[in-house]
Amino acid sequence: MAEPILQINNISLSFGGVKAIENISFNVADGEVCAVVGPNGAGKSSMLNVINGIYTAQEGNITFDGTTHAKMTTSVAAKAGIARTFQNIALFKGMNVVENIMTGRNMMTKTNWMAQGLNLPSAKREEAEHREAVEKIISFLQIEAIRKTQAASLPYGLQKRVELARALAAEPRMLLLDEPMAGMNLEEKQDMSCFILEANREYALTTVLIEHDIGVVMDISDHVVVLDYGKKIGDGTPDEVVNNQDVINAYLGVSHD
């Protein structure tokens, strides 16, 4: 087992009196695909939001890549190399696909706004470099045909793929994907699964994803964490988790006969 890149230590999060997450701990090993599953309202998206600093947990801390953060913020997470996609697509609707993916390179821009505004040679050179990196991702995700298409006019499945492209453009160490396959048909899910697995390998990523389709989860994850009502009820390999009685009860209900 590889050294954990991410350690979630006793995280609790509540909104007023509602406890969204209660004392959850788990580790994510470097290079693995970890799925966080659970029924609606189990606290999955909240967990992802805590990891990249959108929510601040009242208790507990997060260790990412050897550094412990009692209070993670979005900019710290981004600088540390955590990128994510959202359950509700959050692309810039009026911009085209290349422009959307280019925004993922923002953190890596070295020239200042003045140089960019004046279009100095240094800024031009840098833009060309970023553009090349973006083109590699476009080719990797096979979206050449929609390069210049406005994001808002794309079908849902392709918007999801562009969102993944933008996250990859940030050259992250860890990718958080919130329901990357929601609302997709079987074929689109298969394509997306391939892209997630290949990206994990090709870019040496660690991937944490939320997914409802247990078939997909079983196929692509190395490690599954199961949440229910804000508590962790399962943690292990896909095989261990599906044979866990607590998990079966949470998903199927308990038989009363």
Place this chain on the structure above:
Amino acid sequence: MDTFPKLLSQQAADNPEKTAIRHKKLGVWQSQSWGELASAAAGLSSGMKSKGVGPGSRVGVIGANLPEMFQAILAAQQLSAVVVPMHPDSTGDALAQTLTQSECEMVIAQDQQQVDAVLEVRGQCPALKTVIYLNGRGMENYEGITKLSDMIQEDVSAPDVSTISGDTPAFIFHTAGTSGTPKGVVLSNAAMIDRARSLTNTENLTIDDEILAFLPMSMAASMLYTYAISLVTGCTLSCPESNETVLIDMQEIGPTVLYAPPFVYKDMVSSAESRIQSAGKLKYSMYHAALASCMKIENKKITTGTNIVDALLYQLHQLLVFAPMKSVNGLSRLRVALAGGDSIAPYVFSFFRSIGINLKHTYGTTETAACITIQEDGDEGHNVGVPVEGVELKIDEGSGELLVKGVGMFDSYYNNPEATASVKTSDGWIRTGDLATYDENNNLMILDNISEVGLMSNGAKFTPKPIEVLVSGSPFIKQCVAIGDGRGEVTAIIVMYEGSLNTWADRMGIRYTGFADLASREEVYTLTKEHLSTVNAELDSALQIKRFVILNRELNIANSEVTRARSLQRDNINNQYSQMIEALYSGAKEYKHTDDNREHNLPIMSTT
């Protein structure tokens, strides 16, 4: 210069710096000159030799039009090997059959999709020794296959190709096989080059021409109009970035020469109609007024000749309406546009003529190197033109079948002497299997494939293709199957174009839930009926369509209803739709059609 390897050496010597081939990589067009192409092919050729490829070896290629593929084809031919191009989507039994029939020893596959397809049937192909791939993505754990770039040997001098003779087989193409099992058609270097030369002469092709290679390599016509023409003229071949980007690439390259089967041209007309239907009122009326006016002027040209007013009007329409449209579609620089492989609807033909594109019919079969006749410039008739240089035609008096003789004919069907003998007559003619005649200006006209000609119960000869071609002349109709063999009347199964029909329905304010629903609507039936009555006016009374049904989905390749070139597979259609066909003759008003376990009521309408 009677072989491809010799032509390559000549281009590399005469035009070393001229761009031979380009491909878009990472969003930028990358060029390779004739000099670079020749040295790449030489390196690959010596690598192939070390893998056992030699004179007469069969080397399969399966993948898209890519510079590496063209290099590999040249490299194999430098070793006097025969190249067997396969369709990039070919899999399973069909692929196994092609590989075993042609006894391929080496296959060069594009990426994981093609490699998986080949490996799946490898066990059935005893001759297959080596599998080479271009792009290794997703295949890190594969064993027993070699990457193309690892096979290239550096710093090798160009191989000696002076001893290769013109009659050395260059390609084995597999015929589409609308009936029976496909056969491997062997075409020699000289046959393809002679044909490319005569096209170069009749169409004045030069080194400055631009060609986009977008048709599957498995078609003889595709290799003739890309590979052979570029080697003969030295012009530039561009490879699309991917299958999905062809239209964008076309716009960026602006090809000057275009060859495509009729369905490609028909798709362009329908997509133009679809876009204009959703444009503003002014644009919509301008477009249709300009089109109607130019079609009329084109017509007058043949009958009475044009006057100055017409000429001015024509130029004005071209400038205001069609120039921007052509620019958007990448047709601005198009000088030579050829359609072949099937008949083209008169409407589609006059559409292209009206927007100022010199679209011309060609005719040929795989056995005759894809092109034996070509229309003369300005000829507006519905014929396939006159024979190309070095080709002689004859129509058999008894059967009406077209026979051909001359340069550029196939060598044989690979390993199938009986089939070869059945097509080649003892006095050197080749049977085309097509029924043909001459029009009043001595231009050839193809009526139909002999095997598809039937007899109606009233004694009339039933030729479905000319009917279907007329019917598919509407921008709203995609496919048509005419039925009449052994019957007293002609009926038709019709498939609509989804894109243009949807925008038409939106414009007309018709509410519908989906294409299947829309296709069965009364308004759509009325639209179709109007079109069919104009078609019937042009047909002999025995061949007029009496009733029709609109199918709510496309006839597709997956169900073996059409071939990859979109030709109908009539036997399969007759089997699969036998009940629907019976309903067309039973006088029923409706047919309950089950598709994907869902029932649809398809109305049956009379045309009168």
